[in-house]
Amino acid sequence: MPGPLIVEQLPNPTTDFFIQPLLNTLGVTPERVGLGEPPPVTVLEGDSVIFVRYLSPRWRRWVEANKDRLGQIIFFMDDDLFDLKAHAGLPLHYRWKLYRLAWRHQQWLRKIGAQLWVSTPWMAEKYADWNPRVLQPGTPYGDPQPLKTLFYHGSESHSDEIRWLYPVVEAVLKQEPTLCFEIIGDSRVHSLFSALPRVYVLHPMTWQAYQALLSHPGRTIGLAPLLDNAFNSARSYTKFFDITRAGAAGIYADHPVYQSIVRHQHNGLLLPMDQQLWVEAILKLSRDDLYRQRILKNTGTPL
Known part of the structure; x- marks a missing residue:
């Protein structure tokens, strides 16, 4: 996976528990950028992009403009973000966030041929038609450093x-x-x-x-x-x-x-x-x- 770009809302445990351990085993050093930051101006041939949990219209436009040059386009989720019924009971503002930044983008992700990565076999079975990949969590904690x-x-x-x-x-x-x-x-x-x-x-x-x-x-x-x-x-x-x-x-x-x-x-x-x-x-x-x-x-x- 050449030059992966990780797009995340903020530095977060999802990336550190699931994405970063996988990339460490592959010996790959990603570039991490915030969802609210401007996308990169230049794209190297074969660069891959991993969206962690969330997506935005600006990043969709960037993918569409650079799709011919991009390698893998991946969306990773460690919660069931694509089923509104699963969000019942959550605070209204959080449900709106999940709708705005995740749920409404799933058809677009399918349309462009994005890969789906998930955190559990349960979600892999639920979205089996997408042929998702299950990532096992790894520890983000190195040797303890006393603070x-x-x-x-x-x-x-x-x-x-x-x-x-x-x-x-x-x-x-x-x-x-x-x-x-x-x-x-x-x-x-x-x-x-x-x-x-x-x-x-x-x-x-x-x-x-x-x-x-x-x-x-x-x-x-x-x-x-x-x-x-x-x-x-x-x-x-x-x-x-x-x-x-x-x-x-x-x-x-x-x-x-x-x-x-x-x-x-x-x-x-x-x-x-x-x-x-x-x-x-x-x-x-x-x-x-x-x-x-x-x-x-x-x-x-x-x-």
């Missing part, structure tokens, strides 16, 4: 700090694959960080639930940015205790709120609100275990 958790647990009153942190988190996740980021927030926070890899957005919770959360081990670096404004002038340094309780080394804004509890490079880092300095400090802390452990050990040491 270090970077976190910021600010409430909605810290919306300015959350926005300020975005480019910091974006930069460190790009440069350090062993880091993940945890933040508490609502749908707006989720939307803001949704494009970044290894980000976990936790729903706001009660004080008792938050205390229980901090008691679970695994957090590495806690962040406490604080912009210089009138509202923040009234705050206290309680986040120092949250970060310490989580078993993490902390990076704090060099602000009067934290200057009374944190001694720079002793029991935490005090940094001006310069995003590049925060990126550099996070990377250093994440990569230097002894440095981080020394700071954490000193969090119980009075100034």
Whole structure:
């Protein structure tokens, strides 16, 4: 299968459990592109395309314009996307999505001679007239790579700090694959960080639930940015205790709120609100275990 192009709505488990393991066994490296992205301008002779679960009119037009040059045209599904009766009981918005991106394209797929790949023998039997191929799932998980958790647990009153942190988190996740980021927030926070890899957005919770959360081990670096404004002038340094309780080394804004509890490079880092300095400090802390452990050990040491 020369030069396969995988078209998927977003990076997703379907591709990673079914399509990628097959291509790995074939020694083939695909190009993965989003369903909402523009199709490629040029097509090499014999290129194949695999649509994972979904299709769109723009991609149909692209296939029709390049059909003479394309190799295999494949549609893969790991749910019964082509039977509206099977969708009964699903949320209405999801049923509409399945109709719009899958069901209504099946006749076109048959017309152009697309191959059907499915995930189970049950679906292969149901669509036997299409002569589908059954793919066995494979694990997308390689050797476990321990991740270090970077976190910021600010409430909605810290919306300015959350926005300020975005480019910091974006930069460190790009440069350090062993880091993940945890933040508490609502749908707006989720939307803001949704494009970044290894980000976990936790729903706001009660004080008792938050205390229980901090008691679970695994957090590495806690962040406490604080912009210089009138509202923040009234705050206290309680986040120092949250970060310490989580078993993490902390990076704090060099602000009067934290200057009374944190001694720079002793029991935490005090940094001006310069995003590049925060990126550099996070990377250093994440990569230097002894440095981080020394700071954490000193969090119980009075100034």
